[in-house]
Amino acid sequence: MSETRLKILDTAERLFSEQGYAPVSLRHITAAAGVNLAAIHYHFGSKEELLYELVMRKAAPVNEERLATLQRLREAAGANPLALEDLLEAFLLPAIHTAENSPAFAKLMGRLYGEGLMQEVARKHFGPAAERFLAEMRRTLPDLAEDELSWRLHFMLGAMAYTLAISPLGLLGRTGPESPSRVARRIVAFLSGGFRAPVAAREKVEVSE
Amino acid sequence: MSETRLKILDTAERLFSEQGYAPVSLRHITAAAGVNLAAIHYHFGSKEELLYELVMRKAAPVNEERLATLQRLREAAGANPLALEDLLEAFLLPAIHTAENSPAFAKLMGRLYGEGLMQEVARKHFGPAAERFLAEMRRTLPDLAEDELSWRLHFMLGAMAYTLAISPLGLLGRTGPESPSRVARRIVAFLSGGFRAPVAAREKVEVSE
DNA sequence: GTCTATACTGAGATAGAC
DNA sequence: GTCTATCTCAGTATAGAC
Numbered sequence: 001m002s003e004t005r006l007k008i009l010d011t012a013e014r015l016f017s018e019q020g021y022a023p024v025s026l027r028h029i030t031a032a033a034g035v036n037l038a039a040i041h042y043h044f045g046s047k048e049e050l051l052y053e054l055v056m057r058k059a060a061p062v063n064e065e066r067l068a069t070l071q072r073l074r075e076a077a078g079a080n081p082l083a084l085e086d087l088l089e090a091f092l093l094p095a096i097h098t099a100e101n102s103p104a105f106a107k108l109m110g111r112l113y114g115e116g117l118m119q120e121v122a123r124k125h126f127g128p129a130a131e132r133f134l135a136e137m138r139r140t141l142p143d144l145a146e147d148e149l150s151w152r153l154h155f156m157l158g159a160m161a162y163t164l165a166i167s168p169l170g171l172l173g174r175t176g177p178e179s180p181s182r183v184a185r186r187i188v189a190f191l192s193g194g195f196r197a198p199v200a201a202r203e204k205v206e207v208s209e
Numbered sequence: 210m211s212e213t214r215l216k217i218l219d220t221a222e223r224l225f226s227e228q229g230y231a232p233v234s235l236r237h238i239t240a241a242a243g244v245n246l247a248a249i250h251y252h253f254g255s256k257e258e259l260l261y262e263l264v265m266r267k268a269a270p271v272n273e274e275r276l277a278t279l280q281r282l283r284e285a286a287g288a289n290p291l292a293l294e295d296l297l298e299a300f301l302l303p304a305i306h307t308a309e310n311s312p313a314f315a316k317l318m319g320r321l322y323g324e325g326l327m328q329e330v331a332r333k334h335f336g337p338a339a340e341r342f343l344a345e346m347r348r349t350l351p352d353l354a355e356d357e358l359s360w361r362l363h364f365m366l367g368a369m370a371y372t373l374a375i376s377p378l379g380l381l382g383r384t385g386p387e388s389p390s391r392v393a394r395r396i397v398a399f400l401s402g403g404f405r406a407p408v409a410a411r412e413k414v415e416v417s418e
Numbered sequence: 419g420t421c422t423a424t425a426c427t428g429a430g431a432t433a434g435a436c
Numbered sequence: 437g438t439c440t441a442t443c444t445c446a447g448t449a450t451a452g453a454c
Contacts (some may be wrong), residue, residue, distance in 0.1 A: 010452090039422085046447080047447065148395065149410060155395075158369070159364040163364065183360075190360075190361055246437085251438075419454100420453100422451100424450090426449075435438105435439085
C-alpha cells in the first residue's frame with residue numbers, strides 16, 4: 001500500500017470524523033495530508049469512493065469481532081439455541097466499543113446510515129455477519145415468522161444506529177452521558193423485550209389494563 | 210407570504226423529495242419554479258435555511274395530529290393511564306401517514322434526524338408533543354425509572370426514524386414493501402415489548418464500575 | 419506505476435442596479 | 437422585491453513529469 005494512499009485515508013478519517021462528510025473538501029484533506037489534490041482521484045477515483053474505503057477499513061474489525069463472538073457462543077451452546085440476550089450482545093457490543101474508542105467516527109457512521117451512501121457498505125460488510133446472525137436468530141426464536149423477524153432486526157438496527165449517532169443528550173427527557181456498558185445493557189433489555197413481544201394481531205378495540 | 214417564496218417552497222419540496230437534498234441545486238429549483246436564482250437567498254438566506262423552513266412546514270401538521278390524538282385518548286381514558294399501544298400509535302401513526310403520502314420526503318426527514326439540522330427542528334417542533342407524550346408515558350409505565358424511560362424513548366425514535374428513512378427493502382433478510390398500517394402494527398408490537406421489558410439486572414460479566 | 423500542475427464545469431453566495 | 441452579473445470554491449478530469 002502506497003504511503004500517500006495511507007496518509008489520505010488517515011487524514012480523511014480524522015477530518016470527516018471531526019466535521020462530517022460534506023463540509024470537508026478534497027483540498028482540505030490533501031493539504032492536511034501533504035499530498036497533491038489529484039492523488040485522491042488517482043488512488044480512490046472520487047470523494048465517495050474514498051469514504052467507502054475508509055468506512056470499510058474501520059468496519060472490518062467490528063464485524064470480525066461479531067463473528068468471533070458468535071462462533072464462541074455457538075460452540076459453547078452445543079446443539080441448543082443461543083440465549084437472545086447473548087445474541088444481541090454479540091451484535092451490539094463490538095459496535096459500541098468502537099463507538100467508545102472513536103465517538104466522532106461513530107457519529108459519522110450513524111449519519112451516513114441515513115444517507116444513501118451507507119447502503120452499499122452495510123450490505124457488503126455487515127451482510128455476512130448479518131446472515132450468520134439471522135440464522136442464529138431463527139433458531140433462538142423459532143416461532144417468529146420470517147418476515148416479522150426481518151422487520152424486528154430492522155427496528156433493532158434503527159435503535160442501534162440512532163443511539164450510536166446521536167449524542168446521548170437526546171431530545172426527549174434527560175438521559176445524560178453514560179458508560180457504554182450501561183447503555184449496552186439498556187439496549188439489550190429493550191430489544192429483548194421487542195423480539196419476544198407477541199406478534200400484533202391488534203384490531204382497533206378499546207382495552208384498558 | 211410572497212408568491213415567489215411560496216413557489217420556491219413548493220418546488221423545492223417536490224425536487225428534494227424526488228432526488229434528495231444534495232443533488233438538487235438552487236439553479237434547478239429556481240428554474241423549475243420560474244423565479245430568479247437570487248430569490249432563494251433573498252427569501253431564505255441559504256439552501257440549508259430553505260430546507261429548514263420546508264421541513265418545519267411539513268412537520269407542523271404531524272405534530273398537531275399527535276397532540277390531537279393524545280388529547281382524545283386522554284379524555285376517553287378519564288383518570289386512568291393510557292394503554293401503551295395507544296400511546297405508541299398516537300406518536301407513530303401521524304408520521305407514518307405522512308410517509309405514506311410522500312415517501313421520498315419521509316426519507317429526507319429521516320435522514321435529517323441524524324444531522325445536526327434536525328436536532329433543532331425536532332426540539333422546536335416535536336418538543337411540545339414529546340413532553341406531553343413523555344408525561345403520558347410516565348403515567349402508563351409508573352414503575353419505569355425516569356432515566357430508563359428516556360433511553361427507551363430514545364430507542365423508539367431510532368427505530369422509527371430508521372424505518373421511515375431507509376427503504377423497506379432493508380439490508381437484513383427480505384422484508385419487502387408493505388402497507389404503512391401493517392408496518393405500524395409491527396413497530397407498535399415490537400416497541401410495546403421493549404417498553405414492557407424488565408430493566409436489565411443482568412450481571413453476566415460484571416467487571417467495570 | 420505514482421505523483422504533480424493545472425484546467426473545466428457547476429455549485430452556493432453576493433453586490434448593486436432597477 | 438427582484439434581477440443581472442460576478443465571486444469563490446467545490447469535485448472532477450487530464451497531460452505529462454518522475
